[in-house]
Amino acid sequence: MTTDIPSRANAEDTRSGAADVAPEQAEAIKAVEAEFSELMTQVRRIIHQHAERVSPGLNPGAYKIFTSIVRHGPVTSSDMVDRMAVDKGQLSRTIRELEGLGLIARTPAPSDRRVSLLEATPEGIRRLEAARSHHESLLYDTLRLWDVDRVRDLAELLHALTNGVTPEAR
Structure with a gap:
């Protein structure tokens, strides 16, 4: 007696619900995945260029944290950990770096002076706008x-x- 053992690909397709997708839909989804891969490469390139324009040597991860603070600030460090899905230690080091570059500032939260709010400085905003103007x-x-x-x-x-x-x- 033989037992049909599904191939790994078929087992993965079943788990992901792909067995319920028409071949035309599956091909369209694969095409989107491929285009996203290309788009992500382009986005990484743009982020790297902008980070260099904001401050030579600024790494893309720090740039993304900085732009998130610009977009959502003032924010707490714990908000940033949740928003960016980053390690607290890494975020702390990045915040110190951004502060040292004059891009962000910490101020005590009015509701709890033990908590710091992170906000872009006017200089940080000016440098970001200049970087993005290219x-x-x-x-x-x-x-x-x-x-x-x-x-x-x-x-x-x-x-x-x-x-x-x-x-x-x-």
């Missing part, structure tokens, strides 16, 4: 040529994908 990226150069509604649609779809929700039908 729109030498394929992403920016491409999206600026698109119809604004298509760009908004893309942002909405990416938001839905990032948050694991189904976008609203149009």
